[in-house]
Amino acid sequence: MKIHSNSLEIIEIKKIPIRIHWSFILILGYVFYINFKAGNNSHQIIWSLIYVLSIFLCVTLHELGHALAAKQYGIHTKSITLYPIGGIASIEKIPEKPIQELIVALAGPIVNVIISAILWTWIIFSPIEYTLDDISIQIHTKNFLPNLATVNLTLAIFNLIPAFPMDGGRVFRSLLSLWIGRIQATYFAMLLGQILSLLFIFAGFIYNPFLIFIGIFIFFGAAQEYQAIKYGNLLGNLKVQDALITQFSLLLPYHTLLDVIQIILNTHEKEFIVINSEKQPIGIMTRDILIQSLANYPKQTPIQDLFQQNSIFFTPNTPLKEALHIIQTHSLAIVPVIYHGKIVGVITLENILETMMISEALKAQS
Numbered sequence: 001m002k003i004h005s006n007s008l009e010i011i012e013i014k015k016i017p018i019r020i021h022w023s024f025i026l027i028l029g030y031v032f033y034i035n036f037k038a039g040n041n042s043h044q045i046i047w048s049l050i051y052v053l054s055i056f057l058c059v060t061l062h063e064l065g066h067a068l069a070a071k072q073y074g075i076h077t078k079s080i081t082l083y084p085i086g087g088i089a090s091i092e093k094i095p096e097k098p099i100q101e102l103i104v105a106l107a108g109p110i111v112n113v114i115i116s117a118i119l120w121t122w123i124i125f126s127p128i129e130y131t132l133d134d135i136s137i138q139i140h141t142k143n144f145l146p147n148l149a150t151v152n153l154t155l156a157i158f159n160l161i162p163a164f165p166m167d168g169g170r171v172f173r174s175l176l177s178l179w180i181g182r183i184q185a186t187y188f189a190m191l192l193g194q195i196l197s198l199l200f201i202f203a204g205f206i207y208n209p210f211l212i213f214i215g216i217f218i219f220f221g222a223a224q225e226y227q228a229i230k231y232g233n234l235l236g237n238l239k240v241q242d243a244l245i246t247q248f249s250l251l252l253p254y255h256t257l258l259d260v261i262q263i264i265l266n267t268h269e270k271e272f273i274v275i276n277s278e279k280q281p282i283g284i285m286t287r288d289i290l291i292q293s294l295a296n297y298p299k300q301t302p303i304q305d306l307f308q309q310n311s312i313f314f315t316p317n318t319p320l321k322e323a324l325h326i327i328q329t330h331s332l333a334i335v336p337v338i339y340h341g342k343i344v345g346v347i348t349l350e351n352i353l354e355t356m357m358i359s360e361a362l363k364a365q366s
């Protein structure tokens with residue numbers, strides 16, 4: 001067992017770590033709470049817990065289905081994390097070939113259909129008499145398996161709702177991209193996903209609050225994936241050197257807030273790289289940090305304890321697509337570009353976006 005900052009790693013299957021997010025405890029707490037409220041004894045609470053954990057085992061197998069299908073196409077899965085609203089397999093990339101995406105998307109729900117089929121076969125042919133009565137009253141040996149079988153079928157059907165980026169949405173996108181190309185297909189999948197997500201949120205207020213979370217997740221997830229694909233396409237094969245800013249000021253830790261004010265007023269620069277005495281980049285200073293600092297410190301204060309530490313850098317050959325991803329995920333205002341141990345330029349989000357707009361305009365022209 002390994003402890004991560006936001007999750008607990010319980011096992012590794014085929015080199016894929018399976019993790020449980022801390023918020024998962026909420027689910028167990030919720031099970032305790034409803035049992036307690038219903039006045040159930042410890043025996044029944046244990047049954048309820050086993051039932052919930054069994055459902056999450058099935059969710060894990062669902063995610064493993066996606067991961068192992070992706071593996072067939074040489075795509076690695078970094079981890080599978082279980083959250084209270086379900087599992088997420090961090091697949092390194094979604095296959096771009098529609099047929100491959102289709103198979104990876106279907107692999108998850110198929111696992112649940114298979115589990116359900118196995119359970120139903122057992123239930124029908126075994127000598128034990130099972131019942132499918134309401135589990136909200138009590139879960140016990142007679143209704144455990146039929147309910148688990150039903151849950152698996154529900155999971156399969158629910159995940160196949162075409163709300164991109166849910167599995168069904170990916171199925172929809174992959175089939176659509178056979179006809180109209182991947183970017184347009186993603187656009188329509190996003191629209192449908194967002195319309196459905198609003199219905200989820202609406203239904204959540206009436207039936208089950210979990211649907212609200214899922215709806216929000218889908219709404220933003222859909223837009224984010226569409227943006228990523230659109231940008232990825234616009235940035236194409238561009239590299240950091242294509243968007244490089246070669247006129248830039250560097251700051252040293254002993255520079256004061258006043259020095260920064262003067263550079264900002266005299267130039268167009270808003271973000272700076274901070275270097276040490278060996279001329280190696282050690283951090284970032286921005287206009288926002290300056291303004292925050294001025295509220296608490298006098299103008300003569302050196303920036304040494306105020307700037308943001310950063311050790312990330314690019315080379316001129318770093319793909320711009322990758323640079324954009326890193327800048328966004330780490331919320332960096334500026335990143336140094338290093339060649340042969342020397343800072344040859346800087347890159348900012350604004351500059352990447354400008355490069356993208358120019359590239360789009362040039363494409364439209366040709």
Ligand SMILES: [Zn+2]
Pocket residue numbers: 062063066108109159167
């Ligand atoms: Zn899935």
